[in-house]
Amino acid sequence: MELLTLPALHRMAICGGTHGNEMTGVYLVQEMARRQKEEGEKAWPLPIMLVLSNPQAIKQCRRYSETDLNRCFTSAILSTPTTDSSPYELRRAHELNALLGPKDSKEAVDILCDLHNTTSNMGVTLISYSLDEWISLHIYKYLKMKMTSVPVRLFMVNIPNNEAYSLESVGKNGFSLEVGPQPHGVLRADIYNYMKEALELAIEWISLFNSGAVIEGGEVEAHLFHKSIDYPRDPDSQQISAAIHPQLQDQDFCCLKPGDPMFQCFSGETMCYKEDECLYPFFVNECAYYEKGIAFHLARKTTLKIPSVKVQIEDRGTS
Amino acid sequence: MELLTLPALHRMAICGGTHGNEMTGVYLVQEMARRQKEEGEKAWPLPIMLVLSNPQAIKQCRRYSETDLNRCFTSAILSTPTTDSSPYELRRAHELNALLGPKDSKEAVDILCDLHNTTSNMGVTLISYSLDEWISLHIYKYLKMKMTSVPVRLFMVNIPNNEAYSLESVGKNGFSLEVGPQPHGVLRADIYNYMKEALELAIEWISLFNSGAVIEGGEVEAHLFHKSIDYPRDPDSQQISAAIHPQLQDQDFCCLKPGDPMFQCFSGETMCYKEDECLYPFFVNECAYYEKGIAFHLARKTTLKIPSVKVQIEDRGTS
Numbered sequence: 093m094e095l096l097t098l099p100a101l102h103r104m105a106i107c108g109g110t111h112g113n114e115m116t117g118v119y120l121v122q123e124m125a126r127r128q129k130e131e132g133e134k135a136w137p138l139p140i141m142l143v144l145s146n147p148q149a150i151k152q153c154r155r156y157s158e159t160d161l162n163r164c165f166t167s168a169i170l171s172t173p174t175t176d177s178s179p180y181e182l183r184r185a186h187e188l189n190a191l192l193g194p195k196d197s198k199e200a201v202d203i204l205c206d207l208h209n210t211t212s213n214m215g216v217t218l219i220s221y222s223l224d225e226w227i228s229l230h231i232y233k234y235l236k237m238k239m240t241s242v243p244v245r246l247f248m249v250n251i252p253n254n255e256a257y258s259l260e261s262v263g264k265n266g267f268s269l270e271v272g273p274q275p276h277g278v279l280r281a282d283i284y285n286y287m288k289e290a291l292e293l294a295i296e297w298i299s300l301f302n303s304g305a306v307i308e309g310g311e312v313e314a315h316l317f318h319k320s321i322d323y324p325r326d327p328d329s330q331q332i333s334a335a336i337h338p339q340l341q342d343q344d345f346c347c348l349k350p351g352d353p354m355f356q357c358f359s360g361e362t363m364c365y366k367e368d369e370c371l372y373p374f375f376v377n378e379c380a381y382y383e384k385g386i387a388f389h390l391a392r393k394t395t396l397k398i399p400s401v402k403v404q405i406e407d408r409g410t411s
Numbered sequence: 412m413e414l415l416t417l418p419a420l421h422r423m424a425i426c427g428g429t430h431g432n433e434m435t436g437v438y439l440v441q442e443m444a445r446r447q448k449e450e451g452e453k454a455w456p457l458p459i460m461l462v463l464s465n466p467q468a469i470k471q472c473r474r475y476s477e478t479d480l481n482r483c484f485t486s487a488i489l490s491t492p493t494t495d496s497s498p499y500e501l502r503r504a505h506e507l508n509a510l511l512g513p514k515d516s517k518e519a520v521d522i523l524c525d526l527h528n529t530t531s532n533m534g535v536t537l538i539s540y541s542l543d544e545w546i547s548l549h550i551y552k553y554l555k556m557k558m559t560s561v562p563v564r565l566f567m568v569n570i571p572n573n574e575a576y577s578l579e580s581v582g583k584n585g586f587s588l589e590v591g592p593q594p595h596g597v598l599r600a601d602i603y604n605y606m607k608e609a610l611e612l613a614i615e616w617i618s619l620f621n622s623g624a625v626i627e628g629g630e631v632e633a634h635l636f637h638k639s640i641d642y643p644r645d646p647d648s649q650q651i652s653a654a655i656h657p658q659l660q661d662q663d664f665c666c667l668k669p670g671d672p673m674f675q676c677f678s679g680e681t682m683c684y685k686e687d688e689c690l691y692p693f694f695v696n697e698c699a700y701y702e703k704g705i706a707f708h709l710a711r712k713t714t715l716k717i718p719s720v721k722v723q724i725e726d727r728g729t730s
Contacts (some may be wrong), residue, residue, distance in 0.1 A: 122650070149502040153701075211594045275530045275594030277698040281654040281675045312626040331441070335600040356600045379596040382472075 094399040095306065096226065100406060101202040101265070104193050105141040108207045110162050110259050112149025112274040113382070116287045117207025137299040139356050141201065145188060145259060148180055153277050155380050156181050162206075164361060165261050167254035170195055193262040196253065204263025205294060207287060209271035209380045212388075213342040215243035216290050219268040221256045223248065227265040227301075229398045233312050234297040235290055242286050245345055245355065246314045247374065248393065269294075273342070276379055301403055309400040315345065315372055315391035323387045324355055324363060333357055336377045336387060343375045348390070355387070413718040414625065415545065419725060420521040420584070424460040424511050425610065427526045427580050429481050430699070431468025435606045436526025456618040460520065464578060466505060468621070470594050474699050475500055481525075484580050486573035489514055499603045515572065517532040521630040522546060522551065523582025526606060526612060529591035531707075534562035535609050538587040542567065546584040546620075548717045552631050552702045553616040554609055559603050564664055565633045566693065588613075595698055597683050620722055624700040628719040634664065634691055634710035636698055641681060641704045643674055652676055655696045655706060663693045667709070674706075 108117025113395050125142045128135045144150060164185035174183045193200045220228045236244040253261055260266030269290055271308045274283045289354040301307060323332040334355035347370050371390040375381060423671040427436025444461045467476045476499050483504035493502045512519045538545045539596045574582055579585030583627045589611055593602045622624060627658060642651040653674035674682040690709040694700060
């Protein structure tokens with residue numbers, strides 16, 4: 093097995109409330125900030141920046157106030173100057189890029205973890221952009237091994253970092269933690285406990301990596317984005333004319349086979365999956381995706397090989 | 412068993428979207444309107460007015476736009492004139508009172524059913540205001556007998572009709588159908604099917620009653636409102652400092668005994684129920700009640716006796 097040396101992860105950022113009604117991240121970041129205030133440097137084995145990403149949306153308990161903040165972090169958007177009349181979230185994206193990035197620069201935080209909730213039954217899902225961002229893949233492997241009370245999966249977007257639109261793409265390494273099912277605007281203790289455990293394990297892995305240990309690679313299961321499916325709609329009004337079928341509801345990451353029911357129309361009929369290939373639905377019936385025209389995403393399942401990793405010995409500038 | 416004769420129920424109203432992000436009522440009312448347009452008078456055994464109560468909030472997919480519409484139907488509010496600068500929902504409450512009432516008048520619809528969703532695990536819950544509103548109690552008894560795939564319960568508010576603040580209080584008889592759990596802004600097929608079945612059974616009972624049949628009374632189980640419990644809060648910021656405990660979450664209408672866990676604090680401790688009396692929690696972790704300072708309601712369980720009923724023979728005005 094190949095052994096890669098990678099730079100140490102000195103600076104971590106944990107962000108909550110990028111979507112203001114996804115409550116777990118908001119309350120977890122606040123609780124961590126309280127602990128950091130109390131315990132100071134001893135709270136964690138490395139410095140952690142704790143950020144509430146979208147204060148205005150958090151106050152309103154809405155996903156966003158003017159535009160979806162978590163679609164504002166492409167290199168193109170971040171390199172276009174904003175004005176006082178730009179939407180609040182565009183201006184906030186530039187602020188966050190200055191604070192945590194700039195994206196694709198030496199100054200960016202070493203690792204950024206952005207906390208999200210979904211109404212879909214997705215357990216703990218890591219979202220990563222790049223097939224060779226080994227740090228996030230190793231953290232995923234670690235969580236999958238250590239967390240036994242909830243399924244842990246990886247959704248691999250696989251697009252170039254300059255096109256990546258989410259906050260985590262601002263860090264040198266980064267991933268989203270998507271935990272559900274939880275209604276937006278609601279805080280469930282089970283979901284809070286899962287996210288807290290996942291974060292603590294991520295910090296534990298980073299600390300292990302920084303300590304100089306050789307961390308074994310291996311194979312990990314991943315779900316690669318394939319395409320999105322919209323709800324059936326009335327041709328005149330464009331309103332949805334069906335709900336996710338009860339046999340598909342809550343079955344995120346379970347195989348969808350040709351002939352399986354997908355939608356239950358309000359008029360009574362069932363609409364079935366007609367493609368030849370078995371695919372894996374996820375973000376099934378996510379609240380925020382109604383307005384985006386997405387009933388669920390479909391993924392292909394694959395296995396990724398990741399190398400063993402070890403921290404680079406640093407030139408500490410002594411001479 | 413006593414036999415009461417009661418006036419026939421000629422005019423029914425079914426309302427959805429009183430809270431604009433409670434999706435089942437919105438889509439069910441729209442589907443019923445589509446069917447009524449197609450089939451005309453034959454669609455149902457009695458005329459049904461189908462109403463989307465809060466079009467502005469439905470469009471925004473929010474509970475309300477300026478104030479909670481379903482707190483605007485007290486006699487005091489409805490008798491106070493509105494102006495152009497009154498909140499949208501106050502003006503809309505007056506419109507709905509003119510359309511479906513006026514409240515406490517001869518012109519009011521005979522029975523009003525208002526459709527709601529909750530994020531709480533409440534199955535099918537009928538909400539009624541009055542211990543002697545026999546029509547709603549009979550419909551509850553009928554649903555409880557006929558629906559086998561989901562628990563059916565009654566939440567009895569028991570306040571005078573002039574103080575009743577909800578839309579259903581505008582009808583001569585009326586109840587809310589509260590179906591969950593469902594995240595607000597999401598439509599689940601299982602919840603849609605439960606609400607559809609409950610409505611069809613209510614219409615079936617009304618039709619049976621109108622036909623002149625003697626409908627047997629008996630005893631029904633009810634949950635009487637006792638009091639509301641707020642989340643523990645930080646004394647300085649007033650922010651919540653705990654989530655509903657995992658052992659209480661989703662346990663609506665299950666007995667809460669002295670010593671049972673109620674809250675899981677973010678700092679780790681458990682807060683337990685300390686009163687002497689066993690009570691029944693419901694609306695546990697309802698999304699919309701965070702802003703009202705309600706973590707859950709507590710009820711006493713009781714048994715209500717309801718008389719047998721029969722429709723009054725009407726003077727048809729022939730001489």
